[in-house]
Amino acid sequence: MLRSAMARGFADLPSEKVLSGDLDALPTLWTNIRSIADSTSIPRETVRRKVNDLIKDGLVKRSGQLLTITPRAFPDSRFVVDKFIRLAAVSHATVEKLVENDAPPGV
Structure with a gap:
């Protein structure tokens, strides 16, 4: 999702x-099983099995x-989606403040 x-x-x-969930496709930055395993410290074989289950369920x-x-x-993961939306809003506000504070005078 991230x-x-x-x-x-x-x-x-x-x-x-x-x-x-009323979309044909989502924009994406693809990932792979190895990246998921490395970033979560979950064994690759476990990730592979879970991903295959998610594929069978139509979620991946x-x-x-x-x-x-x-x-x-996304509809099945409403809690996670809400957290992503909040994270995106906070990130956007933080970046805007950084840009605003670093902008040269008169810009």
Whole structure:
């Protein structure tokens, strides 16, 4: 989910469509099993099994070795989505303040 939320164009999607799962596809920054295993310290075989379950459930899509979440996963993960939305808002406000504080006078 985080890789999709970080993708260019994700913030421009209508939130009601994202939260309802009513999209054909999501913008994404793909990931793979190894990256998930490395970043979570979960054994690669465990990640592989869980990812295969998520694929069977239609929540993750595989293209070769690359993985992405499907629009269907967002409504099933409302708690996580709410946290992402809050994180995105706080991050955006922080970046705006940094830019504002570093802008040369008169800009």
